[in-house]
Amino acid sequence: MISEMSPIDRAKFVAAKRAADLVEDGMRVGLGTGSTAVWLVRCLGEMVRERGLKFRGVPTSTRTAELAREVGIEVISLDEARWLDLTIDGADEFDGEQNLIKGGGGALLQEKIVATASDQMVVIADVGKEVEALGTFPLPVEVIPFGWQTTQALIEEMLVSMDVLGRQSSLRMNGSAPFMTDEGNHILDLHLGRIGNPRQMALTLNQIPGIVENGLFIDICDIVVIGYGDGRVELRDINEGTVEHDRLELDETENLFSDLAD
Numbered sequence: 135m136i137s138e139m140s141p142i143d144r145a146k147f148v149a150a151k152r153a154a155d156l157v158e159d160g161m162r163v164g165l166g167t168g169s170t171a172v173w174l175v176r177c178l179g180e181m182v183r184e185r186g187l188k189f190r191g192v193p194t195s196t197r198t199a200e201l202a203r204e205v206g207i208e209v210i211s212l213d214e215a216r217w218l219d220l221t222i223d224g225a226d227e228f229d230g231e232q233n234l235i236k237g238g239g240g241a242l243l244q245e246k247i248v249a250t251a252s253d254q255m256v257v258i259a260d261v262g263k264e265v266e267a268l269g270t271f272p273l274p275v276e277v278i279p280f281g282w283q284t285t286q287a288l289i290e291e292m293l294v295s296m297d298v299l300g301r302q303s304s305l306r307m308n309g310s311a312p313f314m315t316d317e318g319n320h321i322l323d324l325h326l327g328r329i330g331n332p333r334q335m336a337l338t339l340n341q342i343p344g345i346v347e348n349g350l351f352i353d354i355c356d357i358v359v360i361g362y363g364d365g366r367v368e369l370r371d372i373n374e375g376t377v378e379h380d381r382l383e384l385d386e387t388e389n390l391f392s393d394l395a396d
């Protein structure tokens with residue numbers, strides 16, 4: 135029931151629900167990873183089952199692929215799709231230019247490949263993800279396991295040369311073992327505090343051997359759909375320069391939530 139949802143979950147849900155309405159018959163759609171993306175996939179599954187929506191989804195992780203199949207979405211690989219109409223995904227942070235930090239769920243590599251192969255990337259996020267400058271959320275960097283400590287040392291040296299204040303990094307763990315991505319890599323989380331020049335940071339990081347990809351998404355996101363705990367939704371389109379306001383009626387949301395929770 136909606137009353138049992140925390141404001142943050144409600145905010146994630148309404149953003150996901152609004153973004154699901156952007157999916158049209160015949161589209162090839164990238165499906166993100168994370169708790170907000172879970173709502174998206176459930177909403178889309180409901181639209182497939184109840185309204186006969188016909189689209190094909192390209193998941194950005196094995197978790198999302200499993201859920202998508204479970205809710206009745208036709209799943210194809212990126213190579214089958216080749217190019218996508220739309221990707222809808224969550225984010226850990228977004229700034230006023232719609233640059234992002236992603237990878238909190240460890241799926242940044244597939245997420246970046248899929249988003250880059252899309253005509254449009256739509257981010258769904260609760261309002262708490264908006265920041266003035268990226269970097270409060272630790273920046274995830276995917277590294278290959280071979281020599282990861284050397285890669286970590288090179289990253290820390292690079293941060294010193296870039297005069298970045300926060301230079302600490304930590305290997306992401308899953309219990310007592312290093313976290314493994316879908317590609318069998320590790321994640322280093324960089325505790326930077328504030329990233330003054332995200333574009334330069336993204337380019338410089340990717341020049342270090344051993345780094346597969348970093349979680350900075352620069353100039354990739356076209357639309358951000360921001361959800362609020364009271365059911366309000368704001369849709370910002372950076373290319374069109376438009377801002378649209380909407381509100382999901384809580385009764386409607388409540389019904390959807392209890393249906394989808396089943």
Ligand SMILES: O=C(CO)[C@H](O)[C@H](O)COP(=O)(O)O
Pocket residue numbers: 166167168169170171223224225226235236237238239240241242245
């Ligand atoms: O980048 C991601 C996964 O790699 C997620 O999109 C990001 O972590 C946001 O997750 P959530 O919707 O659970 O807050």
